[in-house]
Amino acid sequence: MTTVVVHMQQAGKTFLEASACFSEPFSAIAFHDARMPEVLPVEASEPMPKLITLNHRYDMLRAIGDPFRTSPRARTGGYLRFAEPRAIDALALAALWDAWPPAVFARALDQRFGGAVPTVEVSCFFRSPTRVMPAGEHVVIQVESKSASDGFVEEDAELWASDGTLLAQSRQLALLL
Secondary structure: OEEEEEEEEEOOEEEEEEEEEEOOOOOOOOOOOOOOOOOOOHHHOEEOOOOOHHHHHEEEEEEEOOOOOOEOOEEEEEEEEEOOOOOEOHHHHHHHOOOOOOHHHOEOOOOOOOOOOOEEEEEEEEOOOOOOEOOOOOEEEEEEEOOEEOOEEEEEEEEEOOOOOEEEEEEEEEEOO
């Protein structure tokens, strides 16, 4: 196993710390109980509004969950790809896991917040790191939060190929500002 640690600094202050672990398989033990979520067909999905500059980098179609601010759960997702077509490889997955709006936006909340949900800590797991999907194909993303309190929310995301292959998972802790 190889572990790489990165510390990025600006003006003498660290603003990002990251680590990545790489390895060959350690054993033959394997199981796959995760299942791709049910999604509407692409043609029945609705385009997501492009509310911030980041959204313009992606083609996003809501196909999981209710419209924002109407759902009893913090669960959303759909079809996702780059606006400027490029192959979906491990580097693309490193961007796509965080491209969808936060799941908490889907939930109907009595309390309102300013809409900022900055990440405190995140882990991303690449489940099919050597798979490359052709440019222009969508991945299916599901984003869900099951718990929020004291101004913090957890969020889990899954990215799937259209054939049901789990490509990546992420888990993050974020602030609700």
